[in-house]
Amino acid sequence: MSERIAPTRTTAFEARLKKRYAAERRFKALGLTSILFSVAVLVFLLGTMTLNGIGGFQRVELEVPIDFTQAGIAADPSTMQQPGATQALEAQGLRDVVQFFAEEHLGDEAASQFGSQAWRDVADAIAADPSILRGEANFWLPASAGLASGYQGEGSSEMQALAAQLSEKGLIAKNFDPGFLSRSDATDPQQVGIWGALKGSMLTMIVTLLLAFPIGVLAALYLEEYAPKNRWTDLIELSINNLAAVPSIIFGLLGLAVFLTMFPNLRSAPVIGGMTLALMTMPVIVIAGRNAIKAVPPSIRDGALAIGASPVQVVFHHVLPLALPGILTGTIIGMARALGETAPLLMIGMRAFVATPPDGFASPATVLPMQIFLWSDEIDRGFVERTSAAIIVLLLFLLVMNGLAIYLRNKFEKTW
Amino acid sequence: MTVVHDNLEKTQAKMSAKSVSVFYGDKKAIDEVSIDIPTEYVTAFIGPSGCGKSTFLRTLNRMNDTIPSARVEGEIDLDGQDIYRSGMDVVQLRARVGMVFQKPNPFPKSIYDNIAYGPKIHGLAEGKDELDAIVEKSLKRAGLWEEVKDRLQDSGTALSGGQQQRLCIARAIAVDPEVILMDEPCSALDPIATAKIEELIAELNGRYAIVIVTHSMQQAARVSQRTAFFHLGKMVEYGRTSDIFTNPHEQRTQDYITGRYG
Amino acid sequence: MSPAILLLLALGLGLAGWLAARARAWAFRRASPDGRLPSLPNYHAWYVALWIVLPVLAFVALWSAIAPGLVSQSVLASPAAADLPAFGFQRQTMLNEARAVATGAAPAVFNPEAAGLVEPYREALSHYNLIGIVVTLLIAFLGGVWAFLRLRPDFAARTKVERIVMAILLGASLVAILTTIGILASLVFETIRFFGMVSPVDFLFGTHWGPDPMASPENPDSSRYGAVPLFWGTLFIGAIIAMIVAIPLGLMSAIYLTQYANPALRRWIKPALEILAGVPTVVYGYFAALTIAPAIRDVALSLGATNPSSESALAAGLVMGVMIIPFVSSMADDSIAAVPQAMRDGSLAMGATTSETIRRVLVPAALPGIVAGIMLAVSRAIGETMIVVMAASTAANLSGNPLEAMTTVTVQIVAMLTGEGSFDHPATLSAFALGFVLFMVTLGLNFIALSVVKRYREAYE
Known part of the structure; x- marks a missing residue:
């Protein structure tokens, strides 16, 4: 072939070819890396959110058994279906009842560490089923934000100590919190919902x-x-x-x-x-x-x-x-x-x-x-x-x- | 099955296909084609559309590799070595077996860069002067030099259709291939541009083994010395162009040439 | 709730009109000698129904805009309103409370002084509700009767209905123009007010940003309104750091997906990228603030940086870059896919490897589209709000150090408008001026990018 003889069949060409294939492999690897990076970020993002989020569907709760036979609270099943049920129960001193049994069961220090709205959970339970007033019932009620972070190993040292103490007796636990999906915003992270x-x-x-x-x-x-x-x-x-x-x-x-x-x-x-x-x-x-x-x-x-x-x-x-x-x-x-x-x-x-x-x-x-x-x-x-x-x-x-x-x-x- | 005229001179085949079949998925597009392609002549593949002539052409430089479902059986030798063997390098193969497509497909770069592309990627030129020389020589061989020498930096896509196709031929020539495959190179061109391409093919004849697929029997008769007639994925008849057109052995060839179907 | 009632009323009346007109058209049809009408009875029905519903809808829209104003006007005119504080927050609170009680949204007033307003409110509300309903009925009746009387056996109801339909279609597409005009008008109007207080030159070229929403709105200190640090922060985070991440990764992802990946991989990766693109920016912002920013700060500390910020430009920019990757990737994907297969074949047939084909033929051929895509990506990044609000700082800082805190235009818009400043204060109005600059810049980028894309598509068609 005229001046150049089969230039694509020389050994020089084949040497170059090796380099070209190496470049090809590098390029391809670069492309794959880019994609894997995006996927890795996605996995990392979802992973972080899931790991953190699992705790978000739970809350730290304290165990309180309440013997309603001693409480003297009366509830008419028909009024319990109406919107004012919670107020009616509050008027009968449900708050104090809850507080009393909490002090009895958990001690004064722990009983002061209830979320301010904890008794409402009891009220809701009564409203849903007034028959529990005739006997004894066991409740898991939300702890205060301070105690909750103490239980997670954060926050003040007193709270951490208290949480450790309660946890030894099995009185505190992090439980699944279905209310997260049914409540609204609040100032206390234990009480919020979406x-x-x-x-x-x-x-x-x-x-x-x-x-x-x-x-x-x-x-x-x-x-x-x-x-x-x-x-x-x-x-x-x-x-x-x-x-x-x-x-x-x-x-x-x-x-x-x-x-x-x-x-x-x-x-x-x-x-x-x-x-x-x-x-x-x-x-x-x-x-x-x-x-x-x-x-x-x-x-x-x-x-x-x-x-x-x-x-x-x-x-x-x-x-x-x-x-x-x-x-x-x-x-x-x-x-x-x-x-x-x-x-x-x-x-x-x-x-x-x-x-x-x-x-x-x-x-x-x-x-x-x-x-x-x-x-x-x-x-x-x-x-x-x-x-x-x-x-x-x-x-x-x-x-x-x-x-x-x-x-x-x-x-x-x-x-x- | 296939009629190969027995009065062909015994020449050294540049490429030779032995019982080549091509499948697209389960569909058999080419059925057991065997053919020798000589260096000295222009070989034309003719046949009705869909007969597989273009598919077969694409197997000769493994361009059908780009179609995921395509599969080739049989053996195609280039200088006696099977191009489908496992150690075969596709890049080197395609540098040796160039291709010109049905529709002119210049890259959206300057005329100069279009020609220089092949030598650059293959590292065939050392320095700008050598590259300039290759570009000039290729354009001259493609008969385009006089028309574009003053505007080598213009975009290749700005040329007329016929010029674009000659640019593509020049681009293929620039890497000094041994075989040039042309897939209906004139089907998108007007008669004057077609005439120029045909002249060019005649000039390149002898320097490169040329295979041209065409749907125009007149074109096959004008530019080629060997003609293969394809029908329904089979090669029906192969021989001297003059024989095929004046004295076909097969009835189907006869019918096609006389225009009974097409 | 009264607009909802009016709407239901309109629909009910429309249905009545529809049924009545259809019955009448059937009567025409039975009476006609060949049992045919030029228009089907349903078209007569639609004609009357549209004549009832459309005017009523127009009235309800108008009424719900002006009625609250009328109500409070009449309440303020009542003797009970004389005791109200003359201006400000308290007055508004009381009015709102009284209104809430009157409409039944709240059980009782909190402020005893508001109690006296409840009754006037209730009266005014019922008064205007009655007016609204009466006018609605009147309009519906007039429209319905007028249309109904026009029905004749040879009435071209279909043509009329179709003309109305066309008008509705045109109206729907004009909403886009109205929105654009609305954006421009509101931004321009407030910006002009802002420039009445602060000189545009100081705003556009000043290098100190520190508006004080508590300062007196009279004679604001123009030198505190230099927005250059904001423009720089925006560009540095959105157009530099984010793009350094997004362009190579997005482009290479697109190349790998279109040119190398087998179909099975593509089937999995594409939805993954779509999910990445669909993650709300507030989630990215939280991710940046919670995870990335502290990590960058720790790394910077361990590398010996002095006092790196936990609200660094780098954290916001990196996460923004990740957010933009799918966008760049899909734009590049489209552009590369638009390059004709013949180009690829031509290059491969010359003996080029795949990567040589991509780098030397496909990418250069797709370049206009890719560049346009990057411009759109930049426009998106500089307008992005939540990531920077959550991860970047509010402190304006003209610096080239990515570890320092920086603020952006969008952060300042949020800061100025969610603060306590009054609506007439230059600090508040500056948000609109910033918004105007942002709008014009993104508009320019989008406009150029879209026209490049359009020309580029045409070139290959």
Whole structure:
């Protein structure tokens, strides 16, 4: 072959080839390392949260056997079903009864280390089953935050000593705390729960979904099926694409400046939070919706038009049903993002301390990620575990939502 | 089964396939093809679309390795050594057996960098001067030098379709391969560009073993000296181009050439 | 709750209109000689229903915006309100309490002075509720009757309904523009107010940041509003540290996934990356503050750094980088996948190895898309709030040392707006000015990135 003779068959070439393959292997290893790094971070993150969070689903409790036959508390089963039951029991001195038996069983020092709301657990138990008043019952009641951290080997030395002493007699233990899922925020980490925040999240998400889904789908239909090619349409598209990438905190500023000025009474209310998040979620739904609509082949539109369907009928009878799985997938992903969002809600004041679950769309509320943020600021060690537990609950919700989206995508993914 | 004309000169085969079958998953795309490819001539593969001629071409430099479900049985020798043997180096093989694709696929780089790519990755040039010389020589051989010598830094994708295809041929030539495989190189080009590529093939003939897949019988007749006719994954007939076109032994070849199907 | 009741009322009336119109259209149909109408009865029904529901919805939206104002106005006009403190927090608290009791949200007032307001509130509420319901009924009735009277056998109900549907579709897509305008208007308006108190030059080029929300809002000290340290902190954490982590890792992940990984691995890794992308930022923030920041501080101490911060820029930046990895990876994935297979084949057919093909052909060819993706990633990182709020500091610091505490634009927006400062204070308003800068920068980045992506896609189509 002319000047150079088979340059790719020389030994020099083969020597170079070895180096090239070494480079190839290094490059491939680098790629694998990158992926493994991401997976490792994910595993580490989930692992840390789980390890911390397991403790968050538990609380430190003290054993108190109460002999109600000596207590002289009467409870009419019918009044126990009503909201005032706890107050009625308090009026009969239930607090003192609990305190008395606690001192008897645990000693004075330990009895002073009950959470201030501990007797309410007894009241709830009585309300649930008044018949226990006829006999003796054993209760595990929440210890104070100080004793709880003493039991974990932290906090003051007196508390650690007391906890060790009680623990020897088997009077103190860390038990599973189902109430974590049914209570609301409190100042004592032993007493907190996430139901209030969870309910706030649900109410907010309902508002978001009701606003963002119809608007998003209709806008997607308009842009993909009917919009004329002109400047207005370009402007709408530009707005949507940009809104999808605008930092979430900016939506919070909008909510603060517009919604809260219009409805100053609704500060911290799910309806305002939901409206703010809806503006943020809507572009996500529009973009997903447009892609799903675009994937419906034109032949289906042509077929329907050819039998005399109007453009509106074509879209609502044929295109929309076919595009719906894709739109739903995008909606779920957008909603999952909204569910985890904190920053814009911080702006519109959904960081209230809410000790009772919100009872409607207009009452002050907080949401789960905000609860996590608020607890993360607390100094008490008990809140670290509670925060991680709340994170686990939030991640489970998100996992279910994302899993559903992936499932929908795989099930309905069609290649036309 | 396959008719191989017996009046072929006994030449040293550059590549020779022995009972090659190709599967895509369970589907057999090529069935027991055996053929010798000489250095001295241009060999054309013709046949109706879907007959497997392109698939077979891709087995010759193992480009079908990039398709995960593809599997090859049989033996293909390059200078007497099986290219599917375990020790065979694919990189070296492809440097020796170049390929030009159906659609011109210049890299989105300058004309110069397109040509210099191969010599650079294979380390064939020492210094800029030598690289310049390879680029110039390859472009000259591809008949593109006069048209692009003043704009070597322009993007390769800015050229016309025919120029792009000649750029791709120049790119293949730049590593001095021994065989050039061309997969319907003119199907995306207009007649004038096609004529230029055909001229180029005639000029390169003899320097490299050239295999061209084409769906145009006229083109096969114009550029090749040997023709193999493929049908339904089988090679039906192989011989001198003049014989195949004027005096085919097989009825199916006859039917295809006279336009009964295609 | 009254808007909800009005809504239900609207829907109920709409249903009634729907049924009535459908019945009438069927009557037309039976009466017509060939048993056909130009439009199906359902379209007549929808025509009337839309004429009832849409005006009512518009009214309810308007009413729920103005009614609370009307109610408090009439309460304030009542004699009981004369005793209220003239201004401020107490007055508002009492009004809120009285309102809560009047609406039944709370059992009793806490402040005895508020008790006198309960009754006027209750009266005003029922008064305006009644007005709301009456007007709703009136509007529904008028709309329904007007539409119903227009029904004729030859009435083109379908065309009319479709025209309304189109108008609704257009309206839905205009929400996006309204949102953009709303963002711009609210930011610009408050920013102009801020610049009325603090000079834009001091704000944009000053190097000392330390607004005092307690200082008198008159004649604020302009030299305390220099935002350069915030811009620097934002860039250092979001655009430098985070990108040093995210770009190589994200790019290499995408390359490995698209070019090397077998399908089984890809099936597992892709959802894992999606999970990483779906983790809320508050969780990353907590992770950074709880785990990474102390670890970095300890490592820095053991390496002999003097006084490293536990709120270092490095901790926030690293975690932010991890958060961005899936984003960069998916953008790079899309860009590389958009490079035609022919490029890859062309390079492999020359005898290039896979990595040579990737580095010399695929990545350069995908570069515009990758760069655009990185710009979007930067825009996301600098607008990210929770990670920096939880892991970075609030102390402004103009430094190049990643172990020092730094603050960002978003941290300061949160700090200024969640503090106790009043809404007219320059410290509070500065949050909007910062928001405006952030919005413009991200808008610019997004705009360039999106147009690059668009052009790039077109080039390969």
